[in-house]
Amino acid sequence: MKNAVIYVFSGTGNTKKICDLYKATFELNGVATTLYEVRGDLDGIPSPQAYDLVGFAYPIHGFNAPHIMLSLAKALPKLPKGEHKQYFVLKSSGEPLKTNNISSYKLRSILKRKGYAQFAEYHYVMPYNMIFRHTDEFAAKMWDTAKALAPIEAREVLAMTPHMLKGVPFGHFIAWVLRIEQPAMRVNGRMFKVNAKKCVGCNRCVKACPMGNITRGKDGKFHFGGDCVMCARCSFNCPSDAFNIAMLNGWRVNGKYDFEYSGENQPNKHSRYCKKAYERYFAEATQKINCANQNNDVK
Ligand SMILES: Cc1cc2nc3c(=O)[nH]c(=O)nc-3n(C[C@H](O)[C@H](O)[C@H](O)COP(=O)(O)O)c2cc1C
Numbered sequence: 001m002k003n004a005v006i007y008v009f010s011g012t013g014n015t016k017k018i019c020d021l022y023k024a025t026f027e028l029n030g031v032a033t034t035l036y037e038v039r040g041d042l043d044g045i046p047s048p049q050a051y052d053l054v055g056f057a058y059p060i061h062g063f064n065a066p067h068i069m070l071s072l073a074k075a076l077p078k079l080p081k082g083e084h085k086q087y088f089v090l091k092s093s094g095e096p097l098k099t100n101n102i103s104s105y106k107l108r109s110i111l112k113r114k115g116y117a118q119f120a121e122y123h124y125v126m127p128y129n130m131i132f133r134h135t136d137e138f139a140a141k142m143w144d145t146a147k148a149l150a151p152i153e154a155r156e157v158l159a160m161t162p163h164m165l166k167g168v169p170f171g172h173f174i175a176w177v178l179r180i181e182q183p184a185m186r187v188n189g190r191m192f193k194v195n196a197k198k199c200v201g202c203n204r205c206v207k208a209c210p211m212g213n214i215t216r217g218k219d220g221k222f223h224f225g226g227d228c229v230m231c232a233r234c235s236f237n238c239p240s241d242a243f244n245i246a247m248l249n250g251w252r253v254n255g256k257y258d259f260e261y262s263g264e265n266q267p268n269k270h271s272r273y274c275k276k277a278y279e280r281y282f283a284e285a286t287q288k289i290n291c292a293n294q295n296n297d298v299k
Pocket residue numbers: 009010011012013014015016058059060061062063064092093094095096100126127128129130230231232
């Protein structure tokens with residue numbers, strides 16, 4: 001195996017951080033790796049056929065892959081009859097509920113029709129960029145876990161080891177119903193507002209929007225188009241917390257996490273939220289990491 005491509009969409013950087021870990025392990029093992037950052041403009045997408053190993057990476061939105069990943073899958077070339085290409089999926093989400101396992105169903109079915117077959121998928125829990133803010137202490141714990149786990153799992157991917165996550169009852173139906181989120185977010189995105197008193201005029205949001213959905217008129221007023229994929233990049237990275245994200249404003253999370261936090265224990269008002277699921281996630285990860293370390297398996 002000589003080269004790999006990972007098509008990555010990452011609203012606020014969490015999924016990209018996981019991909020960086022995979023890239024580092026792939027390259028340590030002699031596989032030149034391209035991380036292709038997916039944007040709304042899909043011109044010039046590298047063809048998967050040019051790579052020995054192909055991956056897709058995304059944050060989970062409403063228990064689904066974001067719409068932009070589905071558009072990417074639709075834009076990829078159909079393989080010639082009789083040809084097949086295998087691929088893997090990486091996903092990040094804020095909580096470890098098993099329902100997140102259904103998130104690649106639609107992506108999988110689009111790619112299947114084009115001759116691509118999924119052989120593995122891995123899910124990493126990273127801090128929420130929507131709903132509520134995790135503590136930096138908890139974010140650092142998630143990141144420490146991902147840093148130890150991803151190199152092990154990247155090596156499984158290099159060995160093309162099958163690793164499919166178990167679905168949940170009525171998974172296809174649940175995913176289908178929840179995809180209502182995608183058109184709803186396009187409507188919601190048109191209703192974003194920026195507080196002119198708070199805005200410092202840096203235009204970071206305009207430049208960063210992966211859909212080119214935010215523009216400013218000569219009068220400095222913001223205009224929001226109908227292409228929002230609700231990745232939260234604009235509101236999350238706003239240096240003055242000037243965004244109002246319409247119907248989801250109560251769930252807005254602003255500002256980067258300190259993934260290297262090593263200070264005192266922080267009070268966590270969400271400590272009971274999905275407690276069992278987080279405990280199971282960390283326990284399973286620790287078991288896998290310890291097992292790999294015992295076998296001296298990590299390169
Ligand atoms: C619109 C939206 C919907 C989300 N839905 C879910 C979800 O269904 N389950 C979940 O665990 N996290 C959900 N999240 C949280 C993100 O998946 C999580 O924070 C992820 O790590 C962000 O990755 P990124 O920085 O690469 O965008 C959602 C975030 C957004 C913005």
